Amino acid sequence: MKHLLMLILLLVPATLAAQEFPARYSVSGVAADDTLNVRTGPGVDNAIIGEFTPDRTGIEVVRLSADGDWGQVNVNGQAGWVSMHYMMPLQQVGWNSTMSTVSSCFGTEPFWSARTTSDRQFVLENLGEPVFSAPAEPFVQSLSGPGIATAVEVPGGGFATLVVTAGACSDGMSDQQYGLNADMVTRLPGNGTQYWKGCCTVAVD
Numbered sequence: 001m002k003h004l005l006m007l008i009l010l011l012v013p014a015t016l017a018a019q020e021f022p023a024r025y026s027v028s029g030v031a032a033d034d035t036l037n038v039r040t041g042p043g044v045d046n047a048i049i050g051e052f053t054p055d056r057t058g059i060e061v062v063r064l065s066a067d068g069d070w071g072q073v074n075v076n077g078q079a080g081w082v083s084m085h086y087m088m089p090l091q092q093v094g095w096n097s098t099m100s101t102v103s104s105c106f107g108t109e110p111f112w113s114a115r116t117t118s119d120r121q122f123v124l125e126n127l128g129e130p131v132f133s134a135p136a137e138p139f140v141q142s143l144s145g146p147g148i149a150t151a152v153e154v155p156g157g158g159f160a161t162l163v164v165t166a167g168a169c170s171d172g173m174s175d176q177q178y179g180l181n182a183d184m185v186t187r188l189p190g191n192g193t194q195y196w197k198g199c200c201t202v203a204v205d
Contacts, residue, residue, distance in 0.1 A: 020094055021064065022179035024101075024204045025071070026057035028088035038080035042070030050075035052082065058204055061087065062179040063168075078175035095164075095180065095202045096146045100139035102164055105182035107198025108172040114162060114184065114196075122152045124160065124186070132188065134160070160186045169199035 030036050031054065038050040042065035052059065052075075061071035062079070070081045095101050104115040112126045122136040132154050139148040147165040154160060162184045169178040180200035187193045 021071075022060050022062045022095060022202050024090045024202055025059050025061050025087040026090055027052050027054055027059070027086060029086050030054040036082055036086050038073060038075045038082050040080060042067075042072075042081045046081070049078060049080050057090065059087070060178075060201055062177055072177060074176040074178075079177040090204050091202070096141060096148050096166070098139060098141055098148070100148050100164075101202045101204075102139070102148070102180070103201045103203030105162065105164065105180075105184070105198055105200040106171070107182065107196055112196055112198065114160075114182070122150070122160070131186075132160075139164075154186075154188055156189050158186070158188045160184060160188075164200050171199055 027036050035051040035053055036056070037048045038052065039046040039048055059073055061073055061084075063072050064070065064084065065081065069084055071084045071087060072079055073082055074080070091101055093099055093101060104113060106113040110126055111128070112124065114122070114124045116122055116136045120136045121133045123133045124131040134152045134154050137150050137152050139150045141148055147163065149161065149163040151159060151161045162182065165181050165183075166179060167181045169181045170176070171178065178199040178201060180202070182196070182198040182200045184196040184198075185193065186196065
């Protein structure tokens, strides 16, 4: 396992600013016959590009505006901004907790995704096809700043190491924005060592 820990330390930056976001929120304080507008920028003077219903929940807020009054979200395939005065947090712990709320990670070229299932299996897929499934291991926190990582042993020999750090991230296919970066190294039978990059989303506790 020593080589797995060395990979983790190499991939996590030495210094990272503390962050609370991304995090999941629900709409709060909006009348039943009204909606919460999503705008192109942080302010009421910006154009409306979407809306959330008063009962909408599980919205991922990527980051806050400089004054903290607006939050960046994704809607209709693009990034927008909502007033945080009408948003209520759903998460009790931050994304970088050892009780990680990271939901899934994904990337393009190739199109891959990694997630932990409800029965505690770490699943990697490439182009929608299974690559491997292995017993999931808990995330561990970085020793030098916000960041988490997990390493799993792959059945039949090999390993996968996933590192998640804060920072602006694009899926490369849309105008959506995410707040977590994924760096994953795998060594699988017949495939050798591969390095995967992408973004991650957070789940509701």
